[in-house]
Amino acid sequence: MKILGSEITPYKTYLNRRKFIKGSLASAMLATITSSAFANHESDPSIYSKNLNENDKLNSYEEITTYNNFYEFGTHKKHPHLNSGNFKPRPWTIKIDGLVKKPQTFDLEKILSNVTIEDRVYRLRCVEAWSMVIPWQGFQLSELIRMAEPLSSAKYVQFVTVFRPEEMPGQQKRTIVWPYREGLRMDEAMNPLTILATGLYGHEMPNQNGAPIRLVVPWKYGFKSIKSIVEIRFLDTQPETSWETLAPWEYGFYANVNPNVNHPRWSQGTERRIGEFKRRETLMFNGYEKEVAYLYKDLDLTKFY
Amino acid sequence: MFSTTNFNRSKPILFILILFPSLLWAYQFVTGNLGVNPIEKLMDELGLMALRLIIITLMITSLSNIKTLKSIVVLRRMIGLFAFYYVCLHFSTYIVLDHFLDMQFIIQDIIKRPFITFGFISFLFLIPLASTSTNNMIKRLGFKLWKKIHYLIYPVAILASMHFYVLVRADKTEPVIYMGIIILLLLHRIFKRLTRPQLAQ
Numbered sequence: 449m450k451i452l453g454s455e456i457t458p459y460k461t462y463l464n465r466r467k468f469i470k471g472s473l474a475s476a477m478l479a480t481i482t483s484s485a486f487a488n489h490e491s492d493p494s495i496y497s498k499n500l501n502e503n504d505k506l507n508s509y510e511e512i513t514t515y516n517n518f519y520e521f522g523t524h525k526k527h528p529h530l531n532s533g534n535f536k537p538r539p540w541t542i543k544i545d546g547l548v549k550k551p552q553t554f555d556l557e558k559i560l561s562n563v564t565i566e567d568r569v570y571r572l573r574c575v576e577a578w579s580m581v582i583p584w585q586g587f588q589l590s591e592l593i594r595m596a597e598p599l600s601s602a603k604y605v606q607f608v609t610v611f612r613p614e615e616m617p618g619q620q621k622r623t624i625v626w627p628y629r630e631g632l633r634m635d636e637a638m639n640p641l642t643i644l645a646t647g648l649y650g651h652e653m654p655n656q657n658g659a660p661i662r663l664v665v666p667w668k669y670g671f672k673s674i675k676s677i678v679e680i681r682f683l684d685t686q687p688e689t690s691w692e693t694l695a696p697w698e699y700g701f702y703a704n705v706n707p708n709v710n711h712p713r714w715s716q717g718t719e720r721r722i723g724e725f726k727r728r729e730t731l732m733f734n735g736y737e738k739e740v741a742y743l744y745k746d747l748d749l750t751k752f753y
Numbered sequence: 754m755f756s757t758t759n760f761n762r763s764k765p766i767l768f769i770l771i772l773f774p775s776l777l778w779a780y781q782f783v784t785g786n787l788g789v790n791p792i793e794k795l796m797d798e799l800g801l802m803a804l805r806l807i808i809i810t811l812m813i814t815s816l817s818n819i820k821t822l823k824s825i826v827v828l829r830r831m832i833g834l835f836a837f838y839y840v841c842l843h844f845s846t847y848i849v850l851d852h853f854l855d856m857q858f859i860i861q862d863i864i865k866r867p868f869i870t871f872g873f874i875s876f877l878f879l880i881p882l883a884s885t886s887t888n889n890m891i892k893r894l895g896f897k898l899w900k901k902i903h904y905l906i907y908p909v910a911i912l913a914s915m916h917f918y919v920l921v922r923a924d925k926t927e928p929v930i931y932m933g934i935i936i937l938l939l940l941h942r943i944f945k946r947l948t949r950p951q952l953a954q
Contacts, residue, residue: 515789523924526788576922578790623924694923713920715862722789726853 507580520616528656537659546681549597563587570666577714586645602682605637610678630674631687667733669703700753705734757824803839837883868919875912
């Protein structure tokens with residue numbers, strides 16, 4: 449088996465070192481000196497550099513895990529980090545149904561033993577005009593779709609987030625209609641860029657980032673990348689999605705990152721990369737134009753936003 | 754206890770209390786302690802503070818109708834000016850830190866995005882209020898005209914709360930609470946007018 453860069457430093461060591469750094473100023477300085485002897489994920493992002501664009505810099509583990517939109521744990525960006533402690537991501541199953549040869553429920557462990565986990569460093573662009581660069585670990589959604597054996601009539605894939613109001617306090621309030629739902633066209637789902645992520649920075653997926661398994665579709669706004677998935681359904685019609693249902697004039701089914709199609713609340717022409725002072729120009733399809741533009745060559749993107 | 758003298762005496766303390774958050778946020782911003790997205794955080798905190806202060810000035814007017822609290826009205830001008838101070842900081846954070854003086858973009862943003870339009874008009878309406886706040890100006894304009902100008906606080910409050918309401922994506926509880934308070938305070942004024950017709954002419 450191939451050893452991933454992300455496995456070089458066990459997460460525990462990394463966490464302990466963080467605690468140590470927080471200890472005091474003096475020990476922090478000491479830690480800076482000693483940590484260079486270890487391959488820390490944060491201090492040594494070169495682990496991921498082979499798929500890092502020259503204009504991008506990895507966001508820190510802290511940035512990625514303390515600033516999240518995950519309304520199941522509350523609507524404020526810090527809520528998922530603060531309120532997700534009671535969430536139990538194991539054991540976990542994913543129900544496969546709809547237009548498939550045989551509806552079935554997979555154990556997550558079983559899925560993981562049948563796929564190849566790899567490192568993927570992706571830009572994540574939120575519809576709120578901020579962005580991050582995140583080192584995910586995961587596998588191509590296409591691998592799971594093959595396991596699911598959809599019928600040829602299946603044209604769309606729908607995803608559903610777990611509903612556990614006792615563990616996810618945000619779900620006790622009807623801010624949006626629970627459970628959260630998302631969807632992709634089959635060709636989008638099969639695109640090699642589309643992954644199901646199970647980890648980040650070499651650590652198991654933190655609860656606030658969508659433990660234990662979430663979608664990542666890097667050329668679409670972040671809300672398409674649905675978290676804590678418990679059900680995948682194959683359909684012949686375009687499925688309803690949560691944000692589109694709530695405000696169809698603001699959020700479309702496609703939600704492709706597009707600097708030329710404005711949102712009524714946020715100009716999508718620029719974005720703030722978390723950790724940077726000045727705004728950046730937003731790239732067409734979040735910079736993945738080469739990989740995905742062909743999917744939409746016959747589509748009017750101002751209409752199908 | 755609620756005498757004019759006592760309210761006047763409390764002014765320096767209130768001044769420091771209301772000024773303090775802005776100094777704290779500025780310090781936290783400079784030292785990198787405003788979280789992962791500090792510009793957004795700074796803008797949100799300043800804007801929320803401004804909206805709350807605007808609502809407090811409306812409350813003061815209503816409270817001053819209670820006989821024992823009549824003198825509380827001496828605090829209104831200072832709090833109103835502080836509301837303007839926070840609105841200015843909020844607006845300049847948007848212009849300087851958020852958009853780096855990209856005026857072409859900012860003008861587009863103000864025209865195209867309703868929530869920014871609301872906020873911007875609200876800011877514009879506050880300018881005549883703040884600039885006519887001195888005793889001298891009241892004298893020069895005459896109390897009647899001055900009072901008319903200061904009715905602008907109602908559209909200011911409504912637009913400011915709409916600015917917040919539209920910004921929130923899903924859980925509208927907090928902006929709805931503010932809007933509710935503003936509506937109640939406006940209803941109180943209408944009720945007052947209707948029950949004292951001799952003052953309405």
